[in-house]
Amino acid sequence: MASWNSVPLEITYETFGWIAFFSWSISFYPQVILNFRRKSVVGLNFDFMVLNLTKHSSYLIYNASLFFSSAIQKQYFEKYGHEQMIPVAANDVAFSIHAVLLTAIMLFQIAIYDRGNQKVSKIAIAIVCAVWLVAAVCFFIALPSHSWLWLISIFNSIQVFMTVIKYIPQAVMNFIRKSTDGFSIGSILLDFIGGVTNYAQMAVQSIDQNSWVNFYGNIGKTLISLVSIFFDLLFMCQHYILYPAKKAHIPPKPNKEGAEPLIKSSDDPLSENV
Template sequence: TMATIRQRIAGVTTMVPLLVALLYGVGVSNAQTTIGATVVTDPQDITVIVGQREEFQLKVRGALSQSVVFNFSDEHSDLVSVSPSTVAINPPATGGFIDKEYDITLLGLSPGQFDLIGEILPKGAIDDALGFIRVTVANSKAIIVISDVIGWIYFVAWTISFWPQMIINYRRKSVVGLSFDFLALNLIGHSLYAAFNLSLFWSVYIEDEYFDRNARGLNPVLANDVAFSIHATLATMLTLGQCFIYERGDQKVSRYAWGIMGIYVIVVLVAGILVGTETFHWLDFLYVLSYIKLSVTLVKYIPQAVLNFQRKSTVGWSIENVLLDFTGGMLSMLQMLLNGYNYDDWASIFGDPTKFGLGLFSVLFDILFIVQHYVLYRNRTDEKTFKDESTDTNTTTTSTGGSADSLP
């Protein structure tokens, strides 16, 4: 239809200045253009150490017929010194097309993270939509390196933490002692987390929605987030598969867990309906999935702790999984504290305590499991106990009720 054609033409028109900026930024073409000049910063992210200087470039390219001035905002002058803070941009004497770079120096004064924004005067003479740079001022370069190393260590710890449980199940040919409620809730959480990460990382449509709301932001989902969530989902599915082929006694998913998962299904369906009625955007739908993942983290450990208490044993529950999760959780919180100091970003911890609070919550449960395994029920870890609990369905493993033929 004509309306569709007009929309597509409008979309192409609005993309042209951005394409010009991108072509200029990567040096794809040096051909002149009749499109108005565009100003961009290169790079658009920079880290400065307090007391040190870093440089970036202000690049101007396109048709320019008048002299203009580019002013950097002084909103964050207490964090960084910009030199020069004002750049005079004049059209070349040989013609109306400008292709020029200006060196800008930043001096770190105090730690912080912010967007350094610039503005063209007179307004509208040059497209300055990309005339900004994300600045991070840090106290110490060494802390940045340490934080990165810690990040990789806890990423590896959390990634391999899924495997000890599967190895124990394989060796015992039994899943007795592993809470099916924990497993089911874990699968729900990681599946929704994977859906969120995959959509925001690979879907151009979803990413555009995100940048519409966060014009100068970065995509919060990185490649390692996608890899971790996919691995976690597949590993949990493999563990679930073991529940169908190995001895499981009379364990099954409890009605309480089914009830919680039922609530999650209803929430997802309602969110989907809201998207269908255009009350929600798809990004809002994905945020709902992420909130469900957070709630799963709050409740998923409870069934396993209760099962251990009822059985007075941790046999069948991998302590290696707990130790790796504990290591990852402690290092994750340590990294947040280091970054809070290095960037003076305590608000990300105390102003919005969700991430830190969830990490602390998981660590506290890990401590409980460690106490159960090494203190309270330390005498029930021998091979005879393995055999007894795998063959005798009338022992204390009857905590979740049901029969041996019940589906997990």
């Protein structure tokens, strides 16, 4: 496997990688804490969470397989060249494990907290079942020829597909409700930072190796960053611009004698005489 040509770029790569890991990992907690404090999951789209679990599970299978399996790494080098570097870092594997666990915790919160009239749609259930059925069929196709790199590329494609569609139910729900109440914007801000630094990490590796193979050699990682950034910007637009939280009306304070303020509002008929 190729080695780093520049120590500063290697350090930068690791720095970006772990910033992405901590940002993405911490991004789960604002929603978990919000659910716990409210004892309610109203406003959090259940389809989003169910699709998210399949997405992160697929991503974990891809990352762990390519990072730990020497057989799959050998197939990767045979396809892309032995001078290339494995496009999966330790922080990718760590994030995937953490993401699956935290998503499972939020699904547990959905099961025990107030849900209002929300429920998982039949469409989301059908998509998840279809995805895992396809994965099972691909496994048995790859088994005779040991085409493991092709198989994990299927899981990589699955996680990209799930990333593309998983945000849609939440975005639509916010649009219908004209509100982001119950959906943590803190999670979105951290997810945005993770997406940007993850993309920067890949760019640093490409600059050092003078090759852009790691972008299309791990097209899933490339697309997931771009898609996540797009939807994070959409959610930020919904939260801060389209559906900002209404500020509570604060009545004017009376003077010391308890009388009304001397200056009347412009819609008061007596204000013209003041």
